[in-house]
Amino acid sequence: MPQGSLTFIGLGLYDEKDISLKGLDHLRESEIVFSEFYTARLMGTTFNKMEKFFGKKIRFLNRAETERADIILKKAKTKKVSFLVCGDSMSATTHVDLRIRAVNLGIKTRVIHGNSIVTAVPGLLGLQNYKFGRTTTLVYPENNFFPVSPYEVIKSNKNNGLHTLVLLDYQADVDRFMTANSAIEILLKIESKMKKKIITKNSLICVVARAGSKNPLVIADKICELKKMDFGSPFHSLVVPGSLHFMEIEALHKLASLPDYMAEKLQKI
Amino acid sequence: MPQGSLTFIGLGLYDEKDISLKGLDHLRESEIVFSEFYTARLMGTTFNKMEKFFGKKIRFLNRAETERADIILKKAKTKKVSFLVCGDSMSATTHVDLRIRAVNLGIKTRVIHGNSIVTAVPGLLGLQNYKFGRTTTLVYPENNFFPVSPYEVIKSNKNNGLHTLVLLDYQADVDRFMTANSAIEILLKIESKMKKKIITKNSLICVVARAGSKNPLVIADKICELKKMDFGSPFHSLVVPGSLHFMEIEALHKLASLPDYMAEKLQKI
Numbered sequence: 001m002p003q004g005s006l007t008f009i010g011l012g013l014y015d016e017k018d019i020s021l022k023g024l025d026h027l028r029e030s031e032i033v034f035s036e037f038y039t040a041r042l043m044g045t046t047f048n049k050m051e052k053f054f055g056k057k058i059r060f061l062n063r064a065e066t067e068r069a070d071i072i073l074k075k076a077k078t079k080k081v082s083f084l085v086c087g088d089s090m091s092a093t094t095h096v097d098l099r100i101r102a103v104n105l106g107i108k109t110r111v112i113h114g115n116s117i118v119t120a121v122p123g124l125l126g127l128q129n130y131k132f133g134r135t136t137t138l139v140y141p142e143n144n145f146f147p148v149s150p151y152e153v154i155k156s157n158k159n160n161g162l163h164t165l166v167l168l169d170y171q172a173d174v175d176r177f178m179t180a181n182s183a184i185e186i187l188l189k190i191e192s193k194m195k196k197k198i199i200t201k202n203s204l205i206c207v208v209a210r211a212g213s214k215n216p217l218v219i220a221d222k223i224c225e226l227k228k229m230d231f232g233s234p235f236h237s238l239v240v241p242g243s244l245h246f247m248e249i250e251a252l253h254k255l256a257s258l259p260d261y262m263a264e265k266l267q268k269i
Numbered sequence: 270m271p272q273g274s275l276t277f278i279g280l281g282l283y284d285e286k287d288i289s290l291k292g293l294d295h296l297r298e299s300e301i302v303f304s305e306f307y308t309a310r311l312m313g314t315t316f317n318k319m320e321k322f323f324g325k326k327i328r329f330l331n332r333a334e335t336e337r338a339d340i341i342l343k344k345a346k347t348k349k350v351s352f353l354v355c356g357d358s359m360s361a362t363t364h365v366d367l368r369i370r371a372v373n374l375g376i377k378t379r380v381i382h383g384n385s386i387v388t389a390v391p392g393l394l395g396l397q398n399y400k401f402g403r404t405t406t407l408v409y410p411e412n413n414f415f416p417v418s419p420y421e422v423i424k425s426n427k428n429n430g431l432h433t434l435v436l437l438d439y440q441a442d443v444d445r446f447m448t449a450n451s452a453i454e455i456l457l458k459i460e461s462k463m464k465k466k467i468i469t470k471n472s473l474i475c476v477v478a479r480a481g482s483k484n485p486l487v488i489a490d491k492i493c494e495l496k497k498m499d500f501g502s503p504f505h506s507l508v509v510p511g512s513l514h515f516m517e518i519e520a521l522h523k524l525a526s527l528p529d530y531m532a533e534k535l536q537k538i
Contacts, residue, residue: 012289013382020384021293022286088384090392096520099395103523113282113389113481115289115357115382118398123359124380126368129387130406134431135399160425162403212382251365254372 006076006102008089010114011035013212015044016053023112024054030082032075033058036066038172039094040086043234044213058084063172069098076107088116120211121165121237124218126251127206131242132165133157138183138238139169140176151190154240155198161243168236177234180207184223184238199223199240204266206239206256207231220256275345275371277358279383280304282481284313285322292381293323299351301344302327305335307441308363309355312503313482327353332441338367345376357385389480390434390506393487395520396475400511401434402426407452407507408438409445420459423509424467430512437505446503449476453496453507468492468509473535475508475525476500489525 007026012018019027027033033056042050051058065071075081083098089111090096102109122129136153150166157164168178187199201224209217209231217231220241244252244266253263276295281287288296296302302325311319320327334340344350352367358380359365371378391398405422419435426433437447456468468474470493478486478500486500489510513521513535522532 010384012384015291017291017294018289018382020281020287020289022284024290025286088388088392090395091388091398093397093516096395096397096516100516100519100523110483111389111393113287113384113392115279115281115384116388119357119360119385119387120380120382123357123382126359126365128362128365129360130404132403134402134429137399156429160403214379247362247365247369250369254369 002078003108004076004078005080005108005110006072006099007082007110007112008095008099009082009084009112010089011042011084011086012114013087013117013120014210015042016050018115018212020112020114023114026112027054027056027082027084029080030056031079032081033084034061034072034081035059035084036061037086038063038066039092040170041172042086043210066094066098069101072098073102073105073107076102077105088114091116115212117167117211117237118165121208121239124208124211124216124255125206125220125239126255127163127239127241127248128245131163131245133160133162133242135165135167137167137169138178138186140171140178141186146186146190146193148190148194151187151194151198155196158198158240158242163242164240166238166240168238170235178236179234180209180231180236180238181227183236184227188223204241204262206241206252207236208239209236211235211237218256220252220258222262271347272377273345273347274349274377274379275341275368276351276379276381277364277368278351278353278381279358280311280353280355281383282356282386282389283479284311285319287384287481289381289383292383295381296323296325296351296353298349299325300348301350302353303330303341303350304328304353305330306355307332307335308361309439310441311355312479335363338370341367342371342374342376345371346374357383360385384481386436386480386506387434390477390508393477393480393485393524394475394489394508395524396432396508396510396517397514400432400514402429402431402511404434404436406436406438407447407455409440409447410455415455415459415462417459417463420456420463420467424465427467427509427511432511433509435507435509437507439504447505448503449478449500449505449507450496452505453492457492473510473531475510475521476505477508478503478505480504480506487525489521489527491531
């Protein structure tokens with residue numbers, strides 16, 4: 001029986017051209033290609049475009065098929081299988097779980113990396129990566145129950161002078177993406193319950209929309225101003241800044257349209 | 270006068286094939302291509318190989334030329350200029366500074382992302398990205414002066430149950446790379462002064478060497494065991510884990526050769 005393999009290939013941020021050359025080479029040499037678009041999704045392309053551009057038939061799996069993973073593992077025992085994943089390759093627990101199961105079956109595995117929202121957003125804003133604390137994800141409240149953990153993460157980071165990357169909910173089953181506006185609203189609602197003055201109308205927040213695309217929207221302003229804006233199509237991400245270095249203030253001013261009066265005020269702190 | 274532009278292109282982690290297709294397209298359409306290898310370096314390739322593979326002449330700048338940036342900015346005023354950077358595009362302050370200066374001169378700028386050590390290392394280890402606190406960089410002590418800030422970062426993350434990515438010093442001018450062994454030694458020396466029991470001989474540490482290459486070395490064990498090992502050619506990175514989820518322990522066991530007895534012990538905590 002031929003020896004199979006399972007390679008996780010990161011597709012990167014936005015469209016079919018964010019994959020690395022290494023990833024594309026490997027994809028094209030694969031006998032079977034799987035992908036899933038439920039943990040995240042490439043907004044700048046479609047399944048059809050990807051298949052045409054890569055020159056490969058891709059089997060797109062839903063959540064249940066990915067989590068069960070039997071289809072993937074069965075093929076990977078004897079065939080050269082690739083599994084395409086948005087962003088970098090192993091960010092979701094499901095993918096780690098799949099890799100462990102493959103290793104347990106004696107299948108050779110490999111990871112080919114892709115570009116990720118975790119470094120793209122700081123980079124676009126000109127904020128220093130080593131000044132970010134823990135990343136958090138804001139999910140839609142269910143039955144008016146607001147999960148406070150993102151608020152706690154922001155609070156803890158802010159108290160340590162650190163920035164927080166806030167990723168926003170994506171519900172693949174209902175094709176629903178949280179906008180930066182909804183995220184701000186949810187954070188203000190949590191604030192109104194917690195009352196620690198972490199997120200107020202006058203707080204400085206950064207919004208990045210469509211990272212990886214040709215014209216990502218990158219903006220920094222007070223919450224009360226951002227609330228009124230339309231950031232366009234998904235994905236949106238937020239950054240709640242901690243203490244800002246003068247170069248970071250300059251970056252937000254020049255690269256993220258931070259208003260003059262705010263930049264001046266921040267430089268004086 | 271024609272309108273110039275300056276595009277920062279992330280080369281990714283290891284060799285000339287880690288660039289994205291988008292990055293390569295843009296590079297090949299550029300009139301002038303600059304790069305620098307002093308903030309980081311692609312270990313799996315050479316300047317010659319890059320030029321041949323990309324089909325472009327690349328002007329490699331040293332630290333002084335990059336920081337002064339006059340050569341780049343002058344060309345970017347009227348020409349389509351690309352600036353190639355290791356990892357994702359804007360991780361070093363110098364690059365952010367360069368972008369701000371270009372914007373101030375009315376030059377159109379763009380960022381094309383690359384894969385980064387910041388997500389690659391957690392991914393290879395199967396550790397969850399959102400459980401990482403602040404990243405730190407360990408530099409060589411000068412005149413026997415040991416900078417304690419990496420130790421403080423690890424301590425603060427550990428106290429909050431978070432993992433720490435520890436990047437290791439690279440001194441381009443003397444072509445010197447810190448090995449994981451030296452890093453461990455330095456951390457133990459800092460520990461012997463600080464005495465907070467954050468890094469001891471029995472602490473669990475993870476080492477990743479040559480992330481992005483075909484066969485990265487990925488290993489998790491006690492410091493006293495790792496100290497004896499040879500991790501091969503650079504770059505090396507460390508992760509000091511905080512609290513581990515059972516799936517993370519399983520990942521370290523199966524993907525990073527964490528010894529059976531340690532995996533069992535950790536699962537019981």
